[in-house]
Amino acid sequence: MDITLHVWRQKNAKSQGKMEVIEGKNISEDSSFLEMLDTVNETLQESGVEPIAFDHDCREGICGMCSLVINGEPHGPEYGTTTCQLHMRSFKNGQHIFIEPWRAKAFPILRDLIVDRGAFDRIQQAGGFVSVNVGSPQDANCIPVPKQDADKAFDAAVCIGCGACVAACKNASPMLFVAAKVSQLSLLPQGKPEREKRVLAMVDQMKAEGFGNCTNQYECEAACPKEISVEHIARMNREYFRAAALEESPKEGHGGE
Amino acid sequence: MKLCHRLFQSSVGAKMLMAITGLMLTGFVLVHMSGNLILYAGPEKFNAYAHGIKSLGALLWLMRGGLLATFVLHVYLAIKLTIENKAARPVPYAYEATIQATAASRFMIHTGLMMLVFVIYHLAHYTFKIVSPEISALAPGDAYAMVVTGFSSPAVSGFYILAMAALSAHLRHGVSSLFQSLGLYHGNLNPITEKLGPIVASIVFFGFSSIPLAVLMGAIK
Incomplete structure (x- = not known):
């Protein structure tokens, strides 16, 4: 042809x-x-x-x-x-x-069709990780994860960070990417200790990189090669509000959890 | 005060404020429309309703102040977010395509700014009575006659109906979308929230537009 x-x-x-x-x-x-x-x-x-x-x-x-x-x-x-x-x-x-x-x-x-997606790396580095002690690996099943949570976390974890959500969004917003990372980690027990810090830092970094804001048009969901649902954006919104409210009234005895 | 800063400055927080203020303004629009529909009950009932509002005294001013603050915040954040969104993509696509976004969602700032212009005109028209001499000449308490006089001009009525079309388009996306901004996305809830925007939009359009139409067609005299 x-x-x-x-x-x-x-x-x-x-x-x-x-x-x-x-x-x-x-x-x-x-x-x-x-x-x-x-x-x-x-x-x-x-x-x-x-x-x-x-x-x-x-x-x-x-x-x-x-x-x-x-x-x-x-x-x-x-x-x-x-x-x-x-x-x-x-x-x-x-x-x-x-x-x-x-x-x-x-x-x-x-150059030509190549863009620098380093902004995604910096958003990820702002909070998209779990801190673990080094040493011998733990037994795979020693932290129980409910099946429903594991499934939801996996739905978010399929994100490959390609940036199609940004490209598709009318406002060049990376909400689907950030939400997938926040959602994945906040659903799993391993991500709980840094749950509040993570969402606040990643949303802040998203803004600092000069991305746009979400207007709920769901172009990202339609363009995502991994079919990630905007449900994760809603979860991130909830996580953000929860974290912002907790930040206002810090718990007694830091790191007590 | 960190929470305040987060709500105003962050992307997610600002969207939540948009959703909350939008919800409040939608509530006002629905109450306003219900009040307007009392017109169909005749001049006595409608004028009594209008008088009832005026005699609320301090409460009325409190409500007006709250409404104005909500409106100003909604408009301010909308303009701020739109400027940020435009700046986030300085070079547009040569081949512009939309996969699934509704027309209503793509023209929110346009329909919103049309509402801003409309609200200023509407206040000048019926509240401050500085637009038409016929209205300022009427007896102060006769709200019914004011509406009938105002809408007997086809140009004025046409403008009002056009503005209601813009408001309807704005609510079609806004009312459905505010749930997502507040994090309310749920398999059982979505079928309702998806339809709520179009339903509220239709109610608001037909409810408000019926009045200038009824005046023009002589059903309300």
Whole structure:
């Protein structure tokens, strides 16, 4: 199949970018979207043009490295699918395909379609962890976790941190990402000791990175390749209010729990 | 005071304030509409109702003050959050697409600002009576005649109905969305909260708009 690509080209973080038209000839319908880009890049390289730079790693839908806003939708038109798992059979012969990077102030473009998602790392570092003592590992079942909690925590833990929620959000808000991390850890007993500190710090960091605010339009949920529910955002809202209220009236005897 | 700071400055806290103030304003709108519908009971009943409100005295001023503060906070936070949201994506997509967001949810700031303009006009029209000389010429206690005189102009009525359409669109997203902001998301609750926005929006639109329409069609004289 032949396609016409409209691709965002930008030399580096400082330069001005623009949309460029690149033709894709003889593309296999069975190739993945990234393989299509590989094919196009080979042709570009042969004709002495700089290939299109894009993020990718595992190419099996679990690493969270691939991105791309394809015809206005993060990870393309297929529901619950990463770009690497998207196939060219989802497109028509002769179709015009727009490929753009994640667009957010907090995700600066490094080159072409590659953005710096370091903001997510800093949000995670602000509180998205559990503190444990080093030493010999504990027995796997010595902390009982109710099945329902484990299931809910796992629903949140499938987040691969790709940033599609930010790209899809009309306000470039990462609420679904932050909520998935807060929700996952606050549901599990291992996350309880830092429960209040975590949600306050992560929400603060989200703001400090220059992301937008949630307006409950659920574009994130629709775009998420891991189908994470906005239920987690509601849980984070509850967690935030609880933590803010507890912060106001600290318990007697710090660290007594 | 940290809690106050968190509510105003953080993303999650500001959304909660939006939800609470929005809920209060929706409550006011529903009470206001119910009061307006007394018009259908005739001039005596409606004027008695209007007089009843006026004679609340200090309580009325307390309620007015609270309403004004709620309104100002809602508008202030809406503008602040919208500015932040616009700043969060300085370069727009060349190919703009919406996957599932409703039109009502995408134009909240627009319908909201239309309401701000409308409220100022509405107060000037019926409370301060500085818009039309016919209304300021009426006897002070005759609220019924004021409504009929005001809405006998098709242009004024048209503007009111248009404003109610904007309010209705605003409530369609707002009323459903405020539950999520307050963290009330639950499998059993969602079917209700999802429908509550459209239901309240329809009630408010038809309830309010019926009055200028009834005046124009001569059903209320």
